[in-house]
Amino acid sequence: MVTSASSDPLLDAVRAGADGRQLLDCPLPTRFRAAHLRKDEVGLFDGQTDKDVRRSIHVGEVDMPELAPDECVVAVMAAAINFNTVWSAIFEPVPTFAFLEKFGRQGWHGARHDLPYHVIGSDAAGVVVRTGAGVRKWKPGDRVVISPAYVDEEDHGSYDDGMMSETQLAWGFETNFGGLADYCVVKANQLIRKPAHLTWEEAASNTLCAATAYRMLVGVHGARMKQGxxxxxxxxxxxxxxxxxxxxxxxxxxxxxxxxxxxxxxxxRAQGCEHVINRTELDLGEQGMRHPKAGRILGEAIRRRVGEDPGIVFEYLGRETFGASVYVAKRGGKIVTCGSSTGYRHEYDNRFLWMRLKSIIGSHGFNYAEAVEVNRLIALGMIHPTLSAVYPLERTGEAARVVQTNRHVGKVAVLCAAEKEGQGVEDPALRERIGEHNLTLYRRR
Known part of the structure; x- marks a missing residue:
């Protein structure tokens, strides 16, 4: 059976709000639409300066994989673009097919992922339509968002912290069958209840970035921020x-x-942040944050606003900013880092680290509990989506290009099985109490 988004009885039932029994009565398609990469194009950008992801991201039909006992099939209503989608599509720092090949050596469950195409995407929201024989807490019809932390529950390291498991993977980046598709395949311990007041595209855009920030700042494995x-x-x-x-x-x-x-x-400022520094207004010249006195100039700007040095620096830019980050943190302060989007090799004056007793904390992803906790804050209306743009699945390449070229703010979402924006709200009264002005701030600007 070959289907498209408009001719799939199961997707039609999902859109119509069918219950679990009705969804089980609809056949699971053998093929479905997905944004994917092709293994035979790994060398596509060799020797090129502009590695335009619109050339490497394809949208077409792929095969539905066999379901493992601990897995679920989710009809994806919406997904989101993250920077790992861009890395995947430019085949850097290594082609993701290398991850799939490595996973494929772990047995039949991994071998399903080692294919000549890679369905990408690490954020999604949708409806469970099938569950494996070993799944107990989820059922067809459940509305969910998906945590991209792919953790083996048989690995002992995962019981202390899922991110300490040697076999932990990033779903849709180091695994196949990701979220930028009409269907995705996930482990049951990736599922989280969808916040009831959000649309599909809003719900799909939060988990990866919000939970990463939560672990860095709030969680016990990060900076452990306190009041003040x-x-x-x-x-x-x-x-x-x-x-x-x-x-x-x-x-x-x-x-x-x-x-x-x-x-x-x-x-x-519209988010309620009183203290804002426009770094283009700092006197740094063409060197920008790599200026030898950048840390001192930035530190003075911070003290003018709040009267003291920061106790925590939230770092993910890397090479361009890291030296300044180490400098401006207060004595005993913490620099917590989860990435290096401007370069992996950092330079900083180590005297300002050891002599002032500062700490650098490496943070990667988040565990299942942290993903659930941050979605609880979202469901309570304490944290809001920062969605700024929405594209249809057919234009996934364009959506990823916007992120690649940094022509966006907040998050960029992709509609998959959802037919239009604004669908999926289950609690309109809660949405009204929270306020559209909070939920759509980034869209309106």
Missing amino acids: DVVLVWGATGGLGSYAVQLVKNGGGIPVAVVSSEEKAALV
Whole structure:
């Protein structure tokens, strides 16, 4: 059976709000639409400067995989673009097919992932339509968002912290059957109840970035922010930064947001952030944050606003900003980092680290409990989506290109099986209480 988004009886039933029994009465298609990469195109960008992801991301039909006992099939109503989608599509720092080949050596469950195509995407929201024989807590008809932390529950390391498992993977990046498709395949321990007041596209856009920021700032494995902490947030209107500002403010901290334009400064102020630094207005010249005195100049700008140095620096930009981050953190302060989007090799003056007793904390992803906790905050209306743009599945390449070229703020979503924006709200009364002005701030700007 070959189906498309418009001719699939199961998707039609999902859209119509069918219950679990009705969904089970509809056949699971053998093929479905998906945004995917092709293994035979791994060398596509060799020697090229502009590695345009619109050339490598294809949307077409792929085969439905066999379901393992601990897995579920989810009809994806909407998904989101993350920077790992861009890395996947430019085949850097290594082609993701290398991850799939490695996974494929673990047995039949892994071998299903080692294919000549890779269905990408690490954020999604949708409806469970099938469950494996070993799944107990989820059933067809459940509305869910998906945690991209793919953890083997038989690995002993996962019982202390899922991210300490040697076999932990990023779903849709290091595994196949990701979220940018009409269907995805996930482990049951990736499922989280969808916040009832959000649309599909809003719900799909949160988990990866919001939970990453939660672990970095709030969780026991990160900076363990407390009330009154001054927190410097780089890239405060980006996917990570836009949630970091909210988490700091919601937790009683004092966010100091760094942005690159007055338009972005106005946006982060509208989120309730009082202290904003437009780094283009700092006297740094062409060297920018790599200026030898950048840390001193930035530190003075922070103290003018809040009267003290930051106790926590929220870092994910890497090479361009890391030296300044180490410098500006207060004595005994923490620099928590989860990435290096401007380069992996950092340079900083180590005297300012050891002589002032500062700490660098490496943070990667988040565990299942942290993903659930941050979605609880979203469901309570304490943290809001930062969705700025929505594309149809057919234009996934364009959506990823916007993120690749940094022509966005907040998050970019993709409609998959959902027929239009604005669908999926189950609790309109809660939505009204929270307010459209909070939920659609990034869309309106």
